Amino acid sequence: MAPSKELLAILLFQAVGIYAQAPVYGQCGGIGWTGATTCASGSTCVYSNPYYSQCLPGSSPNPTTTLATTTRTTTRAGTTPVTTTTTTARTTTTTPSAPGNEPATFTANPNIGPGGSSFRDSPHFRVYGATSTSAADAALNMLEAAYSCFVGTLGWRSPGLSYNDNTDDDGPWTKINIYSVSTLPGAAGVMHADYATGMAWLEVVHQYLTIPGVTVHELGHGMHYHEKTWVDQGRTGAWWETVANFVADTFKTSPLCASARSQYGQSATATEINLSKVIGDSFQVIVDGSVNTGNYYEAWPFLAYLTYNPDGYSGLGTNALRNLFRQYAKNSNETPLHTLARVSNAGVPIIVGRYWARMAYADIGHPTAGQVFLSQRSRLNYANLDSQGNNAYKPKSARRPLYMGANIVPLKKSGAVTVSVSVSGATLAYTATLSIRNTSSGSTRYVNLSGGSASASVASDEEITFVIANTPANLILYDAFSLSSEVKNGLDYSVTITGATP
Numbered sequence: 078m079a080p081s082k083e084l085l086a087i088l089l090f091q092a093v094g095i096y097a098q099a100p101v102y103g104q105c106g107g108i109g110w111t112g113a114t115t116c117a118s119g120s121t122c123v124y125s126n127p128y129y130s131q132c133l134p135g136s137s138p139n140p141t142t143t144l145a146t147t148t149r150t151t152t153r154a155g156t157t158p159v160t161t162t163t164t165t166a167r168t169t170t171t172t173p174s175a176p177g178n179e180p181a182t183f184t185a186n187p188n189i190g191p192g193g194s195s196f197r198d199s200p201h202f203r204v205y206g207a208t209s210t211s212a213a214d215a216a217l218n219m220l221e222a223a224y225s226c227f228v229g230t231l232g233w234r235s236p237g238l239s240y241n242d243n244t245d246d247d248g249p250w251t252k253i254n255i256y257s258v259s260t261l262p263g264a265a266g267v268m269h270a271d272y273a274t275g276m277a278w279l280e281v282v283h284q285y286l287t288i289p290g291v292t293v294h295e296l297g298h299g300m301h302y303h304e305k306t307w308v309d310q311g312r313t314g315a316w317w318e319t320v321a322n323f324v325a326d327t328f329k330t331s332p333l334c335a336s337a338r339s340q341y342g343q344s345a346t347a348t349e350i351n352l353s354k355v356i357g358d359s360f361q362v363i364v365d366g367s368v369n370t371g372n373y374y375e376a377w378p379f380l381a382y383l384t385y386n387p388d389g390y391s392g393l394g395t396n397a398l399r400n401l402f403r404q405y406a407k408n409s410n411e412t413p414l415h416t417l418a419r420v421s422n423a424g425v426p427i428i429v430g431r432y433w434a435r436m437a438y439a440d441i442g443h444p445t446a447g448q449v450f451l452s453q454r455s456r457l458n459y460a461n462l463d464s465q466g467n468n469a470y471k472p473k474s475a476r477r478p479l480y481m482g483a484n485i486v487p488l489k490k491s492g493a494v495t496v497s498v499s500v501s502g503a504t505l506a507y508t509a510t511l512s513i514r515n516t517s518s519g520s521t522r523y524v525n526l527s528g529g530s531a532s533a534s535v536a537s538d539e540e541i542t543f544v545i546a547n548t549p550a551n552l553i554l555y556d557a558f559s560l561s562s563e564v565k566n567g568l569d570y571s572v573t574i575t576g577a578t579p
C-alpha cells in the first residue's frame with residue numbers, strides 16, 4: 078500500500094534470530110532501577126538520562142554509581158540548546174554530538190500511539206511494554222546505534238522532528254515511541270504515523286524487539302517518513318520496503334555504521350541479502366511489489382550498489398539514497414529511477430546495467446555479499462537460456478528480462494580461452510556485459526558489449542559470466558504494486574556464444 082500520512086502500516090514477515098546483549102553494556106542505574114549499580118571490570122557506569130545509566134567500556138575518574146540526577150533541556154529558536162543539570166553526586170555526563178541545534182535528549186510524548194505506564198527511555202526513543210527491562214534496554218541501544226548511524230553519520234533528517242515542521246533547526250524534538258506488543262496481524266512489526274504531531278511510531282512483536290531485521294527495518298520506515306518526499310507518492314510505494322531493508326542491512330553490516338554500532342555495543346551481524354531471489358529471479362522488474370512473487374523486500378542490494386558506488390558514478394556514493402529522497406520532485410509521483418536520472422548524470426541504463434554486471438559475483442562494494450555469493454552460488458537458479466543450436470541461445474519466455482531486470486548467465490569453459498558473444502534480434506534496448514572474475518584473487522573486470530558483441534581472453538584462473546539487462550533509454554512511470562504491460566514486456570534476444578557454454 079502506498080504510504081499515507083494518516084496511518085502507515087507497513088508489515089514485515091521475518092524469521093526469528095537470537096541476539097544477546099554484551100553484559101558490559103548493561104544498565105547500572107536510573108529511576109526505578111533495582112539491579113546492579115556496579116559495572117564489569119573495564120567498564121564504567123555512564124549516565125544517559127534520568128531513567129537509564131549504562132556500563133560502557135573504559136574507566137572514568139568519577140564513578141556514577143550513586144547518581145541521582147535530573148536533567149532539564151530547553152531549546153529556543155535558532156540558539157544552542159540550554160541544558161541544566163542538577164546533581165546530588167559527582168557525575169560524568171557524556172553528551173553525544175548532535176547535528177545542528179539538536180538537543181542531546183528529546184521530549185517524550187505519551188499521546189503518540191496508545192501510551193502506557195510501563196516504558197523505558199533513551200535520549201531519542203521510548204520503548205513501551207517490553208517484556209523485560211533488559212529487552213527494552215537492548216532495543217534502546219540498538220535504536221540509538223541506528224539513529225547515530227543514519228542521522229549522525231549519514232545526515233538523514235531526524236525522526237525526532239515532526240513531519241509537519243518546515244523549519245527544522247528550531248525543533249521541537251520528540252522521542253520516537255516504540256510499542257512492544259504480543260501480536261500483530263500477520264506481521265512482526267508495523268510503522269504508523271501520527272497525523273497531528275507528524276511523528277512516526279512503531280509496533281513490534283515482543284520476540285522481535287531486539288532483532289534489527291525487524292525493529293531497525295521499522296525505524297527505517299520512520300526515518301524515511303520523516304524525510305517526507307516519498308510520502309503519498311504511489312509510485313514510491315513498494316520501494317518503501319526496499320529502503321527499510323537497506324536500512325536494516327546497512328545497520329547490521331556496513332562499515333558506514335561501524336562507529337555508531339560500537340558506540341552502543343552493537344556487533345556487525347549477518348547480511349539480509351537473499352541471493353536466491355535477487356540473482357535467481359533477476360529477470361523481474363527491478364523493484365516489483367507483486368503479492369507473493371515480488372522482490373520489493375529483497376531488491377535493496379541495488380540501493381547498496383548506489384551507496385558503495387564501486388564504479389564511481391557522479392552523484393552516487395555514501396549519500397546516494399539521501400539524494401534520492403532530497404531530489405525527489407515534490408508531489409510528482411515519479412519513480413525513484415526518475416530521481417536517479419537527476420541524482421547521477423551517468424544515466425540510469427548504464428547504472429542499472431553495471432549493477433547487474435556486478436551481481437554476477439555480488440561484487441557491489443557490500444562488505445559481505447560477495448562471501449555469501451560464493452557459499453550459495455551452486456544453489457542459485459541460472460536456468461535462463463534455451464539452446465537454439467549452432468552456439469545460439471534465447472531466454473526462456475518466462476525469464477526474459479523485464480523492466481530494468483537482467484539475465485545472469487555463468488559460462489563454462491576449460492583452461493584459457495577467448496570467449497566471444499554476439500547479441501542479435503533484441504526486442505528492446507539493453508546493456509550487456511561480460512563479467513570476469515579471477516578465482517584466486519577475487520578481483521573482477523567487466524567488458525562491455527559494444528554494437529551487440531564483445532570478445533575477451535579469459536585465463537585459466539578466471540571465470541566468466543554473460544549479463545544482459547533490459548535498460549530502456551526512456552524511463553517508465555510505473556507502480557511496482559501494479560505492474561503495467563509496459564514493464565512486464567520482457568526483452569527477447571538471441572545470443573551466440575563461442576569459447577564457453579551456458
Ligand SMILES: *[C@@H]1O[C@H](CO)[C@@H](O)[C@H](O)[C@H]1NC(C)=O
Binds near residue numbers: 354
Ligand atoms: C528468499 O526469497 C525467496 C523467494 O522470495 C523465499 O522463498 C525465501 O524464503 C527467501 N529466503 C530467506 C532466507 O529469506
Ligand SMILES: *[C@@H]1O[C@H](CO)[C@@H](O)[C@H](O)[C@H]1NC(C)=O
Binds near residue numbers: 427428430431508525
Ligand atoms: C563500459 O560501460 C560502462 C557502463 O556501462 C562505462 O562506464 C564504461 O566507460 C564503458 N567502458 C568502455 C571501455 O567502454
Ligand SMILES: *[C@@H]1O[C@H](CO)[C@@H](O)[C@H](O)[C@H]1NC(C)=O
Binds near residue numbers: 515517518
Ligand atoms: C589471478 O590472481 C592471482 C593471485 O593474485 C595472480 O597470481 C594471477 O596472475 C591472476 N590471474 C590473472 C589472469 O590476472
